[in-house]
Amino acid sequence: MLKRSEVKLEETWDLSHLFETEQAFEEAMKNVLKVSNQIEEEFKGKIDSAKKVTLVLTAYQNLYEKMVPISTYASLSLSEDQTNDEAQMRSAKVGQNYSKVRAQLSFITSELLQLNEDVLMEAKKLAPQFEHYIDDVLRQKPYQLHPEAEKALAAFGSTFDGPYELYNTTKLVDMKFDNFEVNGESYPLSYNSFEGDWELESDTAIRRAAFEAFSTKLRDYQHTTAKTYDNHLKIEKTDADLRGFDSVFDALLFDQKVDRELYNRQIDLITTELAPHMRRYAKLLQKVHGLEKMTFADLKISLDPTYEPKISIEESRQYMLDGLAVMGEDYQNMLNRAFDERWIDFAQNQGKSTGAFCSSPYGYHPYILISWTSRMNEVFVLAHELGHAGHFYLAHGEQNIFNSRPSLYFIEAPSTMNEMLMANHLLANSNDPRFKRWVISTIIARTYYHNFVTHLLEAAYQRKVYEIIDEGGSVNASILNQIKRNVLEDFWGDAVEITEGAELTWMRQPHYYMGLYPYTYSAGLTIATQVSQRILQEGETAVQDWINVLKTGGTKTPVELAKMAGVDITTDQPLKDTIAFIGSLIDQLEQLTNEIVEETKA
Structure with a gap:
């Protein structure tokens, strides 16, 4: 199994469409924290009218759109190689920062639900684009906790x-999987090779030996x-x-x-x-x-x-x-x-997530992970x-x-x-x-x-x-x-x-x-x-x-x-x-x- 640095570039996805440099990623992260502070300063304790509802939701929507490429970049760079120390730390940092943002902005839902429903109905008329969002918030009302409890739970986001x-x-x-042997011949084994190849192998002796070796390691x-x-x-x-x-x-x-x-x-x-x-x-x-x-x-x-x-x-x-x-x-x-x-990551490499998935960040093109076996x-x-x-x-x-x-x-x-x-x-x-x-x-x-x-x-x-x-x-x-x-x-x-x-x-x-x-x-x-x-x-x-x-x-x-x-x-x-x-x-x-x-x- 190749290391990530050894696979062909053309078989990998291009994450530069999200951020061209690490510096651009870091600046975007700092900007999200800054804007989150501004939203809290401007609106916390002040959402008291339909107009204010539309203003805070507009601000939150803009922030949400800025958050998407950051979390996507961190997640995908980790998915391509879970052994990458830099990707691990980046993902952890994003998780911590986003827990902070979620806690900081948890007041939005809490204050919306404290308003008279007539105010929310008026807000939907003023800004029809938020009608669906407001309806979803209203569905949550029977299960909404005290604002401080919601803030505390949101702060634990990355821990959860x-x-x-x-x-x-x-x-x-x-x-880590050892090679397995059949009739004196050794075969390499990994999570991806088992699920992509050996599980489908037509040779019964090899297939069953792979299954046994794979299961033995899982059992550990x-x-x-x-x-x-x-x-x-x-x-x-x-x-x-x-x-x-x-x-x-x-x-x-x-x-x-x-x-x-x-x-x-x-x-x-x-x-x-x-x-x-x-x-x-x-x-x-x-x-x-x-x-x-x-x-x-x-x-x-x-x-x-x-x-x-x-x-x-x-x-x-x-x-x-x-x-x-x-x-x-x-x-x-x-x-x-x-x-x-290059929306698709075809490569097989150490540490890559198993299976296949599609990530579709809003405002950007989708990304697909698959380990191609031909x-x-x-x-x-x-x-x-x-x-x-x-x-x-x-x-x-x-x-x-x-x-x-x-x-x-x-x-x-x-x-x-x-x-x-x-x-x-x-x-x-x-x-x-x-x-x-x-x-x-x-x-x-x-x-x-x-x-x-x-x-x-x-x-x-x-x-x-x-x-x-x-x-x-x-x-x-x-x-x-x-x-x-x-x-x-x-x-x-x-x-x-x-x-x-x-x-x-x-x-x-x-x-x-x-x-x-x-x-x-x-x-x-x-x-x-x-x-x-x-x-x-x-x-x-x-x-x-x-x-x-x-x-x-x-x-x-x-x-x-x-x-x-x-x-x-x-x-x-x-x-x-x-x-x-x-x-x-x-x-x-x-x-x-x-x-x-x-x-x-x-």
């Missing part, structure tokens, strides 16, 4: 972020990681109790603007109704690969690994342009800019992250900074939509049974397995953990391991052997430090599946509806956004239809596999 930072330090800095850190997670859970529970929420679930769903019914339905229906389809898929993998038994370590393998082509970064650009062409010219321009202007399935990963980029590229262009970000419940709909559009394009341009099987198996293995199964089982596990916390309990490594194992065994039944080490997969997911995030992947993909089918059937009309949804940003609830796209998520029908669609894809895989076998015999 500590568990997540500890998790990443353990995972990406301290955890399980107790520290569990204690870190338990501390995070206690912070969330304490905050929920202090604010008067009935449960930690209600507190975490409050910002998502959905109720427990939508949350529980997503987990319960998929756990029961999708499991039989995925067990069939597991048995198909076992049959095609001639495995004596199907283990947890085998679930990520390709149905036809000899067919999957290797593709270059430049070739991936053409796939994006062709597969997402239906989204229109403006979207195509964004895709070209992403490659030409596997064709990463076309879908890249399309996914460009879905996030396209979403905020459009939303930021239409909405102010307070209005651009939608509920977390909806956040994965645009990303998974791009995976579906890519699949639709590939399927429409070939009649070759083997290619069609490869595409459909990739949709199952990448799009649906990752978003509907992996993240859904994380959500089922997470719900059980929060139930313990809600009742005043605590968790440790033994409890977390047992919960995870039970969830996996319930879903896969006797179709898959849950091998030793599978229970440790809870250690691999940073989403647990982001509230009730894992279930939103299946929620977003439910919406995306239905809308992608609309696009296939209706064409341009459905595309324009979808683009309008993306431009709407966070000005509507998830239910309203889905309705704009033609999907009613207040019922279980879209989810049932999506599960049935997954079942039909597996039917096609079984049929295509039989056809290919017969052709081979002939």
